[in-house]
Amino acid sequence: MKNILATLAIAALPLGALAAADAPLVFKPGHASLKQFLLPAQVPHPADNAPNAARVALGQTLFFDPRLSGDGNMSCATCHNPGLGWSDGQGTARGVKSSVLGRASPTVINTAYNSIQMWDGRKASLEDQAMGPMQANVEMNMDIAKLFQWLNGSEGYKKMFDKAYPGQGINEGTVSKAIASFERTAISRNSPFDKWVKGDAKAMTAQQVKGFEVFTGKGNCMACHSGANFTDNGFHNLGLESWGLAEPDMGRYAIKPVKAMKGAFKTPTLRDVARTAPYFHDGSAQTLMDVVEHYDTGGTVKTNLSPNMKPLNLTHDEKLALVAFMEALTSPYKPVKVPALPVK
Structure with missing residues (x-):
């Protein structure tokens, strides 16, 4: 189990943790600085x-x-x-x-x-x-x-x-x-982004590459959606409108009662995110653009807001590029057969 947790921890490490401390990302397909975004080939299991x-x-x-x-x-x-x-x-x-x-x-x-x-x-x-x-x-x-x-x-x-x-x-x-x-068979690691990271220059469009730059830079997305699975496995209050209700969902606080966890929910993976609408724990965002717009405002309800939530001041083109990049995290769909169930 210790080895499994170590593997998971590596997968969740933030930007730059797997590369040299001062090594910047190079936005060129196949560059060594991008390898940290590839998921391990072996799926962890107990x-x-x-x-x-x-x-x-x-x-x-x-x-x-x-x-x-x-x-x-x-x-x-x-x-x-x-x-x-x-x-x-x-x-x-x-x-x-x-x-x-x-x-x-x-x-x-x-x-x-x-x-x-x-x-x-x-x-x-x-x-x-x-x-x-x-x-x-x-x-x-x-x-x-x-x-x-x-x-x-x-x-x-x-x-x-x-x-x-x-x-x-x-x-x-x-x-x-x-x-x-x-x-554990529900795996996504063969997206256009993965192919681009491995060296296929045509796997992502120029807009998607620009979105990746925004994602890792001005968009501050890596503050929570870090590592190869695009999640820090952490908990954050995003300032959603539902947090401002008279009896809001306390989220992680109900499990770990410390102030910082009030209204905080686990960071979901962005793998195959284009297929999983609506978004957020309360389903309040219908589209990926709605998600980007929320983050751009820095959150609606400011009480107990995660320190990572700040106004981004993204341009319209940057928002479009960010959505395009997230769409590039979707792997080809593999049909799943509904099995014959035991009659007796």
Whole structure:
């Protein structure tokens, strides 16, 4: 586990941390100063849950099975649809009985590289978070005792679990491991930006390269969206309008009650961000341009505002270039097959 955390820490290091301390970025395709933006080829995983075909297949089956919810009509894929950027296209998520929840469904893309999970960071790993939505009465609202009674009575699932985790049985541990194994296949690291970093001069347009310059410079985006996965795995109050409500979502503060964490939420990856609208934890930004405009103002509500939030005074062309660059972080879409679910 220590090696995994070390890998994740490297992936989240801020601009320049992997290069010489005084070495500036050179905005030329293939330049050595850009290599820090390439994700590791090996996807991190715990030592006791190394991925294999059987584990991924089991996790994929569980991920798409609505019978893991109390009403039998919601699966993990309901809120994390591969065709919708591994999110749901909603401003905020829908839970049991289609109730409107307070936070957006975060994307599963590249969560394997995160050192902490969820908008408020209350889960440490993919294994740690996998059962959460099933157990939450406002989300999938599943009776966990009934869930395992049913899974252990299913001949199809018993065969899959025996193959994936021989001798470990069907329990919260193996269900969590299987779902996490499948989620680790949701990877984005073959975008036009990645190709440009590797030396393909035609992979990005001149406008996108200009956007990268704005991103790493005047836009101050790297203050939070740092490293190869474009997240610092940290928490920030962005001064959103919802923070000014009478009873605002306290975010990370509910988990770690220190003043700086009031209204602070985890920095999401920008990988495949063009597919994951709406944006922010409250779904208040409909487009990437809306996101840029918010950051350009330095935040709407100034109370407990992150010190990284300052007016940017970007020109219209700079804003367009910044959006174009973020669009260049999208990898080609890989269709995900909905598996045949065990009948018994």
